[in-house]
Amino acid sequence: MANLMENLDLIRQHRVEALMTEYAHCIDDDRLEEWPDFFIEDSVYRVVTRENHELGLPMGLIYCDGKGMLKDRISALRTANIYEPHTYRHMVGAVNIIGDDGEGLRVHSNFTVIRTMHDGDMSVFACGRYLDRITERDGALKFSERFVILDSRRVDTLMVIPI
Amino acid sequence: MANLMENLDLIRQHRVEALMTEYAHCIDDDRLEEWPDFFIEDSVYRVVTRENHELGLPMGLIYCDGKGMLKDRISALRTANIYEPHTYRHMVGAVNIIGDDGEGLRVHSNFTVIRTMHDGDMSVFACGRYLDRITERDGALKFSERFVILDSRRVDTLMVIPI
Amino acid sequence: MANLMENLDLIRQHRVEALMTEYAHCIDDDRLEEWPDFFIEDSVYRVVTRENHELGLPMGLIYCDGKGMLKDRISALRTANIYEPHTYRHMVGAVNIIGDDGEGLRVHSNFTVIRTMHDGDMSVFACGRYLDRITERDGALKFSERFVILDSRRVDTLMVIPI
Amino acid sequence: MTAPNAPREKEFAWPGPDNSRVPFWVYSDPDIHAREQRLLFQGPTWNFLCLEAEIPNPGDYKTTNVGDAPIIVTRDADGAVNAMVNRCAHKGALICYKPRGNAGELTCIYHNWVYDLGGNLTGVAYQRGVRGKGGMEDDFDAADHGLQRLRVEIYCGMIFGSFSDATPPFLDYIGPERQANIDRVMIKPLKVLGYHSQFLPHNWKLYVENTKDSYHATLLHVFHNTFGVVRLTMGGGVKIGAQGWHHLSYTERDPEMEKTATNEKTRSLQDQYSLEDAAMMEHRLELGDNITNAIQTVFPTMVIQQILNTIAVRQLVPRGVDGCELLWTVLGFEDDDAEMTELRLKVNNLVGPAGYISMEDGCVGKFVQEGAQADPDAETLIRMGGRAVESIEGSRVTEAAVRGFWKGWRECMEI
Amino acid sequence: MTAPNAPREKEFAWPGPDNSRVPFWVYSDPDIHAREQRLLFQGPTWNFLCLEAEIPNPGDYKTTNVGDAPIIVTRDADGAVNAMVNRCAHKGALICYKPRGNAGELTCIYHNWVYDLGGNLTGVAYQRGVRGKGGMEDDFDAADHGLQRLRVEIYCGMIFGSFSDATPPFLDYIGPERQANIDRVMIKPLKVLGYHSQFLPHNWKLYVENTKDSYHATLLHVFHNTFGVVRLTMGGGVKIGAQGWHHLSYTERDPEMEKTATNEKTRSLQDQYSLEDAAMMEHRLELGDNITNAIQTVFPTMVIQQILNTIAVRQLVPRGVDGCELLWTVLGFEDDDAEMTELRLKVNNLVGPAGYISMEDGCVGKFVQEGAQADPDAETLIRMGGRAVESIEGSRVTEAAVRGFWKGWRECMEI
Amino acid sequence: MTAPNAPREKEFAWPGPDNSRVPFWVYSDPDIHAREQRLLFQGPTWNFLCLEAEIPNPGDYKTTNVGDAPIIVTRDADGAVNAMVNRCAHKGALICYKPRGNAGELTCIYHNWVYDLGGNLTGVAYQRGVRGKGGMEDDFDAADHGLQRLRVEIYCGMIFGSFSDATPPFLDYIGPERQANIDRVMIKPLKVLGYHSQFLPHNWKLYVENTKDSYHATLLHVFHNTFGVVRLTMGGGVKIGAQGWHHLSYTERDPEMEKTATNEKTRSLQDQYSLEDAAMMEHRLELGDNITNAIQTVFPTMVIQQILNTIAVRQLVPRGVDGCELLWTVLGFEDDDAEMTELRLKVNNLVGPAGYISMEDGCVGKFVQEGAQADPDAETLIRMGGRAVESIEGSRVTEAAVRGFWKGWRECMEI
Ligand code: FES
Ligand code: FES
Numbered sequence A, B, C: 001m002a003n004l005m006e007n008l009d010l011i012r013q014h015r016v017e018a019l020m021t022e023y024a025h026c027i028d029d030d031r032l033e034e035w036p037d038f039f040i041e042d043s044v045y046r047v048v049t050r051e052n053h054e055l056g057l058p059m060g061l062i063y064c065d066g067k068g069m070l071k072d073r074i075s076a077l078r079t080a081n082i083y084e085p086h087t088y089r090h091m092v093g094a095v096n097i098i099g100d101d102g103e104g105l106r107v108h109s110n111f112t113v114i115r116t117m118h119d120g121d122m123s124v125f126a127c128g129r130y131l132d133r134i135t136e137r138d139g140a141l142k143f144s145e146r147f148v149i150l151d152s153r154r155v156d157t158l159m160v161i162p163i
Numbered sequence D, E, F: 001m002t003a004p005n006a007p008r009e010k011e012f013a014w015p016g017p018d019n020s021r022v023p024f025w026v027y028s029d030p031d032i033h034a035r036e037q038r039l040l041f042q043g044p045t046w047n048f049l050c051l052e053a054e055i056p057n058p059g060d061y062k063t064t065n066v067g068d069a070p071i072i073v074t075r076d077a078d079g080a081v082n083a084m085v086n087r088c089a090h091k092g093a094l095i096c097y098k099p100r101g102n103a104g105e106l107t108c109i110y111h112n113w114v115y116d117l118g119g120n121l122t123g124v125a126y127q128r129g130v131r132g133k134g135g136m137e138d139d140f141d142a143a144d145h146g147l148q149r150l151r152v153e154i155y156c157g158m159i160f161g162s163f164s165d166a167t168p169p170f171l172d173y174i175g176p177e178r179q180a181n182i183d184r185v186m187i188k189p190l191k192v193l194g195y196h197s198q199f200l201p202h203n204w205k206l207y208v209e210n211t212k213d214s215y216h217a218t219l220l221h222v223f224h225n226t227f228g229v230v231r232l233t234m235g236g237g238v239k240i241g242a243q244g245w246h247h248l249s250y251t252e253r254d255p256e257m258e259k260t261a262t263n264e265k266t267r268s269l270q271d272q273y274s275l276e277d278a279a280m281m282e283h284r285l286e287l288g289d290n291i292t293n294a295i296q297t298v299f300p301t302m303v304i305q306q307i308l309n310t311i312a313v314r315q316l317v318p319r320g321v322d323g324c325e326l327l328w329t330v331l332g333f334e335d336d337d338a339e340m341t342e343l344r345l346k347v348n349n350l351v352g353p354a355g356y357i358s359m360e361d362g363c364v365g366k367f368v369q370e371g372a373q374a375d376p377d378a379e380t381l382i383r384m385g386g387r388a389v390e391s392i393e394g395s396r397v398t399e400a401a402v403r404g405f406w407k408g409w410r411e412c413m414e415i
């Protein structure tokens, strides 16, 4: 029968999936100013291609240490950078909770991002894996680490909005 | 520990996700005659582009008030309209239950639709958001409102099967 | 309130979704040697196009009876077959548990597979339905039957990695 | 600014004596596409740009296309409307890369060259260099390097542009019958209810022929028939005018004639078929006549539509030789009440990419493109109503308007 | 119905004296593609259309392609088989837009022109207009405007079509050796077990060369070797015939010869590699000989395959210059019992887009297309077995059949 | 091995007397693309292939491109570096289809022809046939059929290849100023920190112009200005050399000059804008000077970049006429400590497809491609700094380097 542990598992799974969903909706609905708040202060956010990742090369497309750099990404794209208007649509697969060492949950999930340009062009802009470390702050789940591993070695035109 | 409220949340989440899944399978498996039954009698179903939506323009690609107009969509495509045979495949992201005012649950979710033509061509036909209002009828969840917001301003060739 | 049955439903749903997720991650992370273990010994795995399926034609792209043939698929692609390196990314939709006859759960789900070539090309390689029969072995869920129904009649170049 | 690129183009010869047969190569040859830009879209034609209602205020701009050419339409400080090619005089970058906006001047993002809302070059970054080094030669005259301007005319709130000085004034261009129908439909200030964009997987000319083809309407579109929006047995006609480039096809209800409808027998007439909710088929006679359907073309790529209470303008933009994009601007009148707006929104279910009536037009063009591709020298047969280009009263069983399109196309293309 | 569009095509000159070198431009030039439609696919060739078993009953139709040309194959009321270009004589729309079906007559959806199952135009909607207005001129004769018909021949349940009157009768066309192999394989009424469609990202000719290239089989495909389906050391041969356009390559088991196999040393021979479940490698000798593998081509784009107990016909359709679609129809015999069907389904794991043996053929063509693209004037080297086009007994270490393909291609293409 | 395919190409005529105006057809004509392969990429030019650090050991290989041509770079047993066209001499298949690897010899998968690491053909499967049947004629000499080799030169660990014997030695080719900058930057053995690949939706030449266009840097890229990486008011210059094909543009900090910065007023100067975390803008002066930014091109398609502490080489590969792929290899020095590596990784946020500074370059090219497409005969205006091709000291307000590119392009293309 449904025992307590299983119940707790369900709730944890539910909370993690809710975090993933809210993260995706935040970006896709263009509420980017809220995006850094999905991370803790001293978090790490990196977007790395599978090629570099598997070659053991450290370089990322985006390489942020700390929430400040996350905020800079957003202020830059809002105020400084020039690019054709476009939006993302994230599809995030069910999450696989690998385990919980002291420092938080280790969670893997698949994602796909469809990019839509203002002229209506849609394309699969990115797909790959989220390798996350998730921790609790004031009763809410946050990312302490989010490694975005892109399947493709190539980026179409540019990447301005975070994944 | 898992308290009652959390349990109720899980069950609610589960029921809403089941509704979404059955809706998608109903269309993708070409059981379109069952499609109107996912809605209540005086429901609203609209397919609107993000462009019109954000410009505050009311016009939709599809603009149905009431179940009758939903049934007409199906009878028309079955008996009247000419088009190359094709099928959809819906991918619906996890749902975000925004809240529950008196009139039902307000639920947001992401979706992607891959269209496959009879010659085998596959393409991302649509992606965007479902903005739903879901209510209970005789123990089953139904849509009282389903606004389909398409990310793209453009439709490839035609839209005959509902999203 | 949340009664026992509902709780059991949730747990069952959770376990089935976990199976689907681990199956997808196993393939996408290139841990293909583990792939046959998602099936029982005398399992059936078939990849069939919607066209053949709907015409009632028995032939599959892949037609495996028994775990041995599954293992052969993997050893062949590892040691024998020549092909351009590429990877998959599976997106699997929420599962619809149709029912449970004596022989296991009957489960339907939607999927999409994005294929990425080593040069970075990404494309929707396949989408369709999983029609599964899932059973318990030593406390773990396994597939006794997995019918992969592809929406498209056409395969781009070749299919070497299982879906 | 442009020399003819003819030297790099193939030559083409029309196979027949008249416009009753069209060779399929017109739909697929890349050099035809290039030549159309040069001689037709940038030739003696008026092209729909946008509506005045879309750029009401000084500084408002909207981007659009004339053929392949990207265009900016602006309203300047004096309230005048300007149209320019959306291509910087410096290195050719798009100046405006958003669909619409408001700006005091137009600044190219690449090197900050600045243009006024009329397209005049008013600023060149570092024209004098820095500390006397670099910069433009003294003989550089900004006046020589404005954006390429189009002639502009406005009628009933619709803005048209032309690249050519040879194009006659707009009303002469369309002729009195088309003018009369515009006057008939656009009786009040317009309001935009929304936009549709529809990608069509075939050459742009196949869609234009489709809109001028009054013969197909009741045969392809079941709805027309079943609900009596258009039946070939209903009254109406096709008005082409002397020049033949444009057309007007209309239908009106007439109880007398409809009696004869019972003789008809075509796939598209399915009397057993009916709607659960016919709200969208309601027709409020707001224009003072019984016309249920009036489709008018302005050569080369504009359509003005009235179907029951749905009013729209359609603009067609080529996307390569085997694709085109159809842009719908669906309209109401400024003074529509909520109920009238609601009606228009419901009737809109008939048109657009998901429209019960128009969706078929989205696929037949592809069927022709596929049928045509294997044999560029095979020909179509356009002889319904003879081989001439002439109006016909009281019937739409003619392809005269389609022949008229080819007359215009060949006159522009010198083929 | 079609004038040569040569005036709009480039000219081409073959670089060498024979067919032992092929310039890469044959794989990438769009004008070559256009010319192939005109002179090769619509020239003196027989092209596989479909099987009789797919259209058993009157009214059954199936759509297919000959090169770029869309084709309808029908069985009419008399049980006769007809093949027509799937393009309406009016504006060129596809008549049949579904892959298969049954119909009493063929109706174009665009304007409801109606054709009988032989392609004769039997009805033109509103030919007489409405109330005496519009309609066709009196001199319009439906007999002049049927669908373009192909010649049809049927052999062993396989239906072939030709655009040209110059094509010799089918059996003369393929020659006695190919006929003998068809007789050998198609011994009983056929049954379709299923379809495969495989998009190949390269010019269609690269796949045809691959199928005629008996040299690559044991070198590229590990399975052939490891499981002795095909080894170059096994018995067999390549039969080409006088004309050289077609070929038959076959392999048979012979215990004597296999002893020598141990000498072989190639990447593709991996004796340490074996199957957990070899069920699919089982071979029931149902054809009365030891032939494990017989691949036969019918110029230009058909393959008839017997590999162990899997029997299939393959049809190749060009998709532009740099793509093609390979359509497999996998067969059994009507009287197969359940066990035999099961065996065929399992052996099918060897072929098709996911086939252990055939999947490599799906990528090598792309490798050539990529290798070739940078240098259209570079050439291949096809000199295994010399430079001539001749059969060879007891060995498949020759590219004679590939040279034979180029002989046929050049004869059709006049290059 | 290749005859000119000119017979199949259009002719082109340059419109003006100098390089101050460029017609848009250079960005869109497929025959220009074909001619570029033949006369430019396979002409008298040096093309970056890869780094020595990527193939340190005997047997290491890496695949790359020179224009459309697929290339293999190998290090052989003697430690020598070889470059060959990645196309089998037999049927033209790619030999190496993985991006990198290690092999004792190169084996084509199609028919197992074997080449040594220098591209010499060392083995032809079944050259003697089987049991005396088939095989190659006796006059077949493997020595005539090796892979097409490129000339190779190496400088500071960078490997370059050329198809042509007419290309001058590398250092003569780039000239002393470019050599000096390479010596200045590549002061120690290099280490690869990672790769970026960026698809740009426009003709390759638009990106090359962009990199040689020192005029746009501070106008398009806000970051340059705001954080003083590059300001046109800062010191620096553009060095072009006699030939004009290549360039070096550099910027150095100079407190004096920066005072004048306050006069500037451009969109891209936003002093109110600042970073929360400026870690990535830190600059460790590791090269012994104050140069913040040095961009150098090696004609036709290579860029050597130093921006603060991020060092990278960029290689551009055309992908058809309207696309290209930019390949970044981001570098550090072998002896970098962890802290230095961390700094380089953070500064890398400025460059690459997601780079604060470089991302705009990813879209402006598309804006030009779109602006240009409608009018192939319209022209750009490249007169900043006059019409000549000459260096300028102390300023970058010139387009001389862009004119220099067109000088080189026309000299190679004979247009
Ligand atoms: S391209 Fe517009 S300013 Fe340079
Ligand atoms: S195109 Fe077939 S009837 Fe008109």
Ligand code: FES
Pocket (backbone or CB within 6 Å): F088, F089, F090, F091, F092, F093, F108, F109, F110, F111, F112, F113
């Ligand atoms: S193509 Fe390389 S061995 Fe035949």
Ligand SMILES: [Fe+3]
Pocket (backbone or CB within 6 Å): D210, D216, D217, D220, D221, D357, D358, D361
């Ligand atoms: Fe229509």
Ligand SMILES: [Fe+3]
Pocket (backbone or CB within 6 Å): E210, E216, E217, E220, E221, E357, E358, E361
């Ligand atoms: Fe093969």
Ligand SMILES: [Fe+3]
Pocket (backbone or CB within 6 Å): F210, F216, F217, F220, F221, F357, F358, F361
């Ligand atoms: Fe730049």
